[in-house]
Amino acid sequence: MEDSGLYVLSIGVHGLVRGTDIELGHDADTGGQTAYMVDEARALGGRPEVSRVDLATRQIYDPRVEEIYAQPFEQLAERAGIVRIAFGPRRYLYKERLWPYLDSMRDQLTRYIRSLRRAPDVVHGHYADAGYVGAQLSKILGVPFVFTGHSLGRVKQASLLEKGRDPEALEARYHFRDRIEAEELALETAALVIASTEQEVRGQYELYDHYQPERMEVIPPGVDLSRFSPPHASWQPPPIADGLKRFLENPSKPMVLAIARPDERKNFSTLVRAFAETPRLREVANLVLVAGNRDDISELPAGTRRVLNEILLLIDRYDLYASVAYPKSHQPEDVPDLYRLAAHSGGVFVNPALTEPFGLTLLEAAASGLPVVATDEGGAKDIVAACANGVLVDPLDARAMGRAILDAVTAKQKWEGWVQSGLAEVHSSFSWSGHADRYLQEVSRIVVGSRPGFDLPSVRRSRLPKIDRMLVSDIRDTLTGDEEALKVLLARLGETGDEVGFAIATGRTLNQALEILDGLRVPLPDVLITSSGTELHYGRDCIIVDRSWMRQIDYQWFPDRVHNAMARLPGLRLLVSEGESEFKISYEVDRHDAPSTVAIRRHLRRQGLRVTTILDHEIVLDILPVRASPGLAIRFLCFKWNIPPERLLVAGDSGNDADMLSGNTLGVVVGNLTPELEYLRGRPRVHFARGKHAWGVLEGIDHYDFLGSIKLPDEDPA
Secondary structure: OOOOOEEEEEEOOOOOOOOOOOOOOOOOOOOHHHHHHHHHHHHHHOOOOEEEEEEEEEOOOOOOOOHHHHOOEEEEEOOEEEEEEOOOOOOOOOHHHOHHHHHHHHHHHHHHHHHHOOOOOEEEEEHHHHHHHHHHHHHHHOOOEEEEOOOOHHHHHHHHHHOOOOHHHHHHHHOHHHHHHHHHHHHHHOOEEEEOOHHHHHHHHHHOOOOOHHHEEEOOOOOOOOOOOOOOOOOOOOHHHHHHHOOEOOOOOOEEEEEOOOOHHHOHHHHHHHHHOOHHHHHHOEEEEEOOOOOOHHHOOHHHHHHHHHHHHHHHHOOOOEOEEOOOOOOOOHHHHHHHHHHHOOOEEEEOOOOOOOOHHHHHHHHOOOOEEEEOOOOHHHHHHHHOOEEEEOOOOHHHHHHHHHHHHHOHHHHHHHHHHHHHHHHHHOOHHHHHHHHHHHHHHHOOOOOOOOOOOOOOOOOHHHOOEEEEEOOOOOOOOOHHHHHHHHHHHHOOOOOEEEEEEOOOOHHHHHHHHHHHOOOOOOEEEEOOOOEEEEOOOOOEEOHHHHHHHOOOOOHHHHHHHHOOOOOEEEEOOOOOOOOOEEEEEOOOOOOOHHHHHHHHHHOOOOEEEEEEOOOEEEEEEOOOOHHHHHHHHHHHHOOOHHHEEEEEOOHHHHHHHOOOOEEEEOOOOOHHHHHHOOOOOEEEOOOOOHHHHHHHHHHOOOOOOOOOOOOOOO
16 A cells, blocks of 8 residues: 555444445435545545555445445545445444444454554544544544544534423433534644634534634545536426426526425425515515425424424414425436526525525535525525625515515516626635645644554563454453452453453553552453553563553653642542553542542643543542543553453443444443442443352353354344
């Protein structure tokens, strides 16, 4: 593989991602973000200074969707392609159901990168879910992370709450806690945040605890000008026009066009009311609503069903038959034709969304010679200001929206001016070539000196290159607590050959861990992960520190600032231990007086600190560098020594062990667990043992047949 030039790994977890005929509007998960990622990857892949662009997404085997989504690779440009990664269930899932499987994608991507023998120079995560995956991956690899949020959870949550929606119902449906925390993690990890508009930086990211505008750059997306263009002199109506005629009494009237997913946030209902309650507009124009594809509304997801039913009820209430078209289906190639059809009719494109991070459809309309009426929220402000091709309206004011649309389709001189201005400005300000220029300029700044290597430490007589599997266990209350159980466990391990490795992962220092192991007569492990994942050592014959891990986690670590920030909080007592790691700060927590872990994390983020916080046994709080944790140390170990995570059995009992138990590793939680691990119950690769202490570890070994053929759990039950 060619090593010169930039390697960009872009990640988009959800939706149906393919290089041609993108299924925009297939559902709420397949919208403008999907096209953005594909077009950006294609634009970057055509640049000479870029050697490779991988757009990583889900591999899907599902008869309900096209076969292409099961293909492991799809070429986008000479040096860019879509890489589909298998993780979690094989079938297509909506993004809200993917959260339990994101750690598996992280582990699968780590294996994929290891197979290339070259790490990416930068990892770029799109949306909250890929933000989480990408942030974790960048920590393991030690490379810069770029984040593009697209649509932000705090903004959507606030908008829905303002409409009077029940908070518990919203959480059950949208998983806002997971989504917002993933966004916070992405923001604190990111070396660069790419926004589409200034309003996104000021009005949306400002809502987050880790708001650092100096790390944010506005780089507007482009529009594929090869697909979108005005109707020429000899242009003939496209096939989709015949599909609209059956709805309309007079199809030649100016078309008021809206194209969006049938999502409540897209606000189709206000547009229908605006059209219906403006009598003159009903006389002179037709309304065309392109709201995704459907066969039977009753079989659609509940949210989509509500939106479409509301549209149909409004059409019936206002008796809009013969003046409103709402086709059941359309093909991707119909979208440019719809814009041109509306432009040819002297119509207008309307984006009435309640919130709109950017508004790619507004650029497509401008490139097609079609003026716009758009929401005065989000990115539409920047687009209309730059293109001067329409007017902004309050998305909740149906009367004002109706007047604005009427003016757009009746004031012909103004209409012509908007068309010409939009065409000129969209070509000069919103091209993917220009986006790629700015992207590479900003990314080149953050990748200087950050490219990782594949160096392996000089460890004499190490068994690691030869091992086939490894048991990784916490010490306190997992190995310890039952002497008889530990003896049985050590005897079982002693019967295995050199292909089975043994590691310990503990919050204790190296010296403390060695002292305990010596007292328990436990042989020196192959690997010692100590001080809550901030130290990595290799053992057996001698103990050698992995200094590359220490260099990697030193990123953005400012212990003095952590001490100053924590000194302002009540109920916390600094713990000082001899030989303590320079990358770990620990506090004893008074559960009556101290803030919650969530509140402490928010406090540190608001101070601009990038750290990892771990609560252990509900009484000890560890603060570590943002790239450090026991789970990240394990993934670094797997990546460096080429050990598949599914060949690791990880055992623990408390919060310090939580992120070790995620992803593709095989996990066992011993019976004497603390409440911090309860949230993992039900995950297919985490076995909750009845046996306590080392009995639980032995139970896990038998559950997975770990010393035999290794039985992997079924993550896609029928």
